[in-house]
Amino acid sequence: MCGIVGYIGNKEAYPILINGLKRLEYRGYDSAGIALSNGETRTYKIKGKVADLEEFVSDKNISGDIGMGHTRWATHGEPNDVNAHPHESNGGKFIVIHNGIIENYSLLKKKLAGHGYQFKSDTDTEVLANLIEYLYVDGKLTAEEAVRLALHNVTGAYALVVIAKEETDKLIAARKGSPLVIGIGAGEYFIASDATPIVEYTRSVIYLNDDDIAVLTRDGLSLKTLKNDILTPQIQEIDLEIGAIEKGGYDHFMLKEIFEQPDTIQNTLRGRISADLKDIHHGGISAEIDKIINARRLLIVGCGTSWHAGLVGEYLFEEFTRIPVEVEYASEFRYRNPVIYPDDIVIAISQSGETADTLAAIKLAKDAGATVLGICNVVGSSISRETSAGIYTYAGPEIGVASTKAFTSQVTALSFFAYMVGRKKNIISQELYEQLISELVDVPAKIQTVLDHHQTIQDIAKRYKDSENFLYLGRGFLFPVALEGALKLKEISYIHAEGYPAAEMKHGPIALIDEKMPVVIVATKDKSYEKIVSNIQEVKARKGIVIAIVSEGDTIISEMADHVITIPMTHEAVSPILAVVPLQLLSYYIAVLRGCNVDQPRNLAKSVTVE
Ligand code: G6P
Numbered sequence: 001m002c003g004i005v006g007y008i009g010n011k012e013a014y015p016i017l018i019n020g021l022k023r024l025e026y027r028g029y030d031s032a033g034i035a036l037s038n039g040e041t042r043t044y045k046i047k048g049k050v051a052d053l054e055e056f057v058s059d060k061n062i063s064g065d066i067g068m069g070h071t072r073w074a075t076h077g078e079p080n081d082v083n084a085h086p087h088e089s090n091g092g093k094f095i096v097i098h099n100g101i102i103e104n105y106s107l108l109k110k111k112l113a114g115h116g117y118q119f120k121s122d123t124d125t126e127v128l129a130n131l132i133e134y135l136y137v138d139g140k141l142t143a144e145e146a147v148r149l150a151l152h153n154v155t156g157a158y159a160l161v162v163i164a165k166e167e168t169d170k171l172i173a174a175r176k177g178s179p180l181v182i183g184i185g186a187g188e189y190f191i192a193s194d195a196t197p198i199v200e201y202t203r204s205v206i207y208l209n210d211d212d213i214a215v216l217t218r219d220g221l222s223l224k225t226l227k228n229d230i231l232t233p234q235i236q237e238i239d240l241e242i243g244a245i246e247k248g249g250y251d252h253f254m255l256k257e258i259f260e261q262p263d264t265i266q267n268t269l270r271g272r273i274s275a276d277l278k279d280i281h282h283g284g285i286s287a288e289i290d291k292i293i294n295a296r297r298l299l300i301v302g303c304g305t306s307w308h309a310g311l312v313g314e315y316l317f318e319e320f321t322r323i324p325v326e327v328e329y330a331s332e333f334r335y336r337n338p339v340i341y342p343d344d345i346v347i348a349i350s351q352s353g354e355t356a357d358t359l360a361a362i363k364l365a366k367d368a369g370a371t372v373l374g375i376c377n378v379v380g381s382s383i384s385r386e387t388s389a390g391i392y393t394y395a396g397p398e399i400g401v402a403s404t405k406a407f408t409s410q411v412t413a414l415s416f417f418a419y420m421v422g423r424k425k426n427i428i429s430q431e432l433y434e435q436l437i438s439e440l441v442d443v444p445a446k447i448q449t450v451l452d453h454h455q456t457i458q459d460i461a462k463r464y465k466d467s468e469n470f471l472y473l474g475r476g477f478l479f480p481v482a483l484e485g486a487l488k489l490k491e492i493s494y495i496h497a498e499g500y501p502a503a504e505m506k507h508g509p510i511a512l513i514d515e516k517m518p519v520v521i522v523a524t525k526d527k528s529y530e531k532i533v534s535n536i537q538e539v540k541a542r543k544g545i546v547i548a549i550v551s552e553g554d555t556i557i558s559e560m561a562d563h564v565i566t567i568p569m570t571h572e573a574v575s576p577i578l579a580v581v582p583l584q585l586l587s588y589y590i591a592v593l594r595g596c597n598v599d600q601p602r603n604l605a606k607s608v609t610v611e
Contacts, residue, residue: 001605002085002099003027004180005197006068006161006171008216009188013067014057016190020197021050021069023245026253026399026599026606027193028073031084035095036064037168043095045070045084049600066168068161068191070097073605076105077122086163087126089133090117093165094143096132098125099193100157100178101610108153128154132162143167144215147174151213151226157356157610159208161191171216174226175208178609179354179382182206182214182221184235189216194378194607196397199240206233207380236380244396252598254400254492258584259451261405262444264395265577268409269441272416277437278430280420288345288389291371293424295345298323299338299370301330301361302349303608305403305487309375309410310349311480312576316414319573320422320436330361331611342369349414350374351398351406352607353381360611362386375413377406391417400599401606402491404584407484408447408577415440415574439571443578446568450581453566457582460547460563461589464518470495471509471544472583473502474522475532481522481576485583492601493591502528502535513544520586521561522579525551526572536560547586549579 003024007013017034025032032053033045042064046056050071070085077083085097102108105124108131113119117130128150136146143164151158157177164172173180173191183190183198183205190198191214195205208214211226223231250256257264272281282289298317300310307329314325328338330348334357340346346365350358353376362383365372374383374390377398384390393409419436422428428436464470470489474482483499490497500509502521513519519539523532533556539546540560548561551569558564565582567575591598 001028001073001607001609002193003071004068004097004099004159004161004191004193006173006191007188008066008171008218009185010065010218011188013064014062016201017067017069018050018054020192021053021071023196024193025050025071026401028071028605029600030074030079031072031081032070033084033086034067034069035086035163036062036067037163038064038066039168041095041163041165041168043086043088045081045086047080047084066163066171068097068163068171075101075610076124083121083123085125087121087123087129089129091133091137093136094129094132095163095165096125096129096160098128098158098160099609100159102128102154102158103156104154128160143170144172144213147172148213148226148228151176159193169217172213173208173216174213176210177356177359180208182208182216184221187218189221191216195238195240196245199238199245200242203237204235205238206235207385238380240397245399251592252400254402254404254588254598257398257400257405258581258588260396261408261581262448262451264405264409265412265447266444267394267396268412269416270394273437273441277441278434280416280437282420284391285373285389285417288371288373291343292345292421295323295343297341297344298325299340299344299346299365300325300327300349301333301346301358303330303355303357305407305484306349306351306358306410308480308484308487309407309414310347311483312411312477313347313349313414313418315477316418316573317421320418320428321425322427323421328361330355330357334360334364340365340368340370344370346370346372348372348374348383348387349410350383351377351403353378353383354607354609356609356611359383359386375410377409399606401601401604402488402587402598407580411577412440412443415577436571436573439574443570443574446570446578447581450567450578454585456565457585458589460565461586461593464545465590465593467495467516467518469512469517470497471512471517471519472497472499472522473505473519473535474499475502475528476526477572477576478522478524478579481580481583484580485520485522485587488584488587489590491604492587492598493594493596494602495590502532505535505538510538510542513539513542515543515545518545518547520547520549520583522549523557524549524567524572524575524579525554525569526575533557533560549582
């Protein structure tokens with residue numbers, strides 16, 4: 001949420017910043033701005049996308065070898081030119097870009113107003129810029145000291161970069177709750193919300209921790225805590241190919257990411273399954289494996305699509321390990337005073353590893369003494385660092401705001417995790433264990449078959465692109481898939497869609513069904529098959545339009561449904577990974593046909609780093 005990029009070195013900063021903002025635009029895209037300095041400092045900002053900013057500055061002075069840029073997802077104040085970042089203090093001494101929320105900003109604003117400060121914008125960030133300036137002037141401090149003191153006076157979350165006009169040889173950066181990573185080049189430094197703007201210049205990075213303050217000059221880097229203790233920077237090498245963050249010939253990142261799934265699932269499985277397909281390695285959860293096997297209860301926390309993956313995890317773990325599972329929205333869990341036992345195992349699922357509510361849920365669980373594991377995609381992310389053990393999904397960068405490949409990789413990781421624990425506890429036989437492993441290993445090829453038949457889905461999309469409502473139904477393992485299908489459609493096409501357990505339809509949604517309502521029913525061959533056939537009849541009896549996802553060889557539903565999308569046969573516990581793919585494609589094609597911006601849907605952000 002909000003993208004931050006900064007540069008200090010001997011090159012022109014502008015191309016690096018604009019390029020970086022384009023890479024970060026998936027984090028927020030309602031306005032954009034930059035500040036550039038070559039002794040004299042200039043700020044340009046505008047409502048709209050990074051492309052609008054580029055056009056806006058085309059006739060301006062954009063020279064400077066120090067600078068910072070911001071792409072915004074509005075929290076305080078509507079998206080407009082004035083609320084866009086960077087924000088300058090009244091006296092023009094400090095320029096700030098910020099991601100996060102300063103919770104006590106209105107109190108600070110009142111106090112600063114009492115000292116004569118005036119505010120142009122509605123943002124909390126402008127308050128912070130003025131607070132820094134106020135402390136700088138009054139205390140005769142250095143810019144770094146003023147930033148530190150200001151941060152002692154704020155509550156909330158931030159990742160920020162500051163340029164001080166009286167000390168223009170440096171960038172000052174600080175983090176609490178929102179990610180920041182520093183890239184180290186030769187005589188130059190980069191700073192960004194994530195590594196994507198940095199990777200084409202350097203692979204050596206430092207991830208800031210909460211309460212870190214970094215000062216970057218051309219000659220070096222100083223890293224301290226908010227309490228002013230000196231830290232030794234931990235330099236890491238990142239492994240990220242530039243191709244992974246480009247569209248690679250696809251029209252949208254989302255389409256690329258859907259089509260990448262045969263590879264990304266293979267990457268999730270790589271090194272986890274023995275060569276003879278008879279066993280699963282503990283890998284990143286080795287340290288906690290005994291606790292997991294003996295757990296009385298599992299709690300799974302996540303948000304959005306990751307929460308849906310968690311629901312599949314509940315079905316998997318209860319089926320194969322008989323450990324009771326509760327799945328919680330991280331945002332509810334953290335505030336509802338949940339009962340957490342010290343012997344609970346909490347699994348936090350997150351693509352980005354930066355979602356604020358999931359991070360807070362982890363902290364709560366840790367404070368209660370529980371063992372917390374992470375299932376994360378982004379290596380080195382906050383959640384991966386906050387958890388004692390876990391599984392990386394290795395799906396590669398996901399840029400499309402609507403999550404696709406992250407979901408299938410999360411469910412893949414939960415699957416082999418559940419099978420492994422189930423076998424260790426002797427809940428499942430070696431025979432079933434091996435069957436499940438080989439079904440999982442076959443998933444990439446089966447997804448490829450679904451992708452090869454995308455034309456059928458495109459044709460269905462053409463017929464129903466103008467529908468105002470959609471209903472998605474599924475049972476058992478496929479109920480979370482129905483939720484995920486509905487979420488995909490509403491996120492990117494703005495069509496109202498609801499996911500329901502198929503049998504629950506009779507308790508409400510059936511009232512909505514008429515000849516205009518497409519009902520997407522995930523009805524592959526499993527133990528609920530006959531039941532879902534009855535549900536389809538109930539929809540047809542009310543003249544609903546049935547779009548059914550069926551297993552290959554199905555004849556019964558094919559005769560009843562208006563449209564069928566066939567997917568290869570697999571074990572019912574593996575079917576969510578396959579069945580979600582046609583739903584991803586359906587939402588993608590509908591959104592494109594409706595002219596929606598698929599990769600940057602309105603109001604959404606990829607990484608929700610504010611609560
Ligand atoms: C946002 C994204 C979703 C994502 C959710 C959780 O809402 O748009 O795609 O599922 O956050 O994100 P996480 O990174 O924690 O999986």
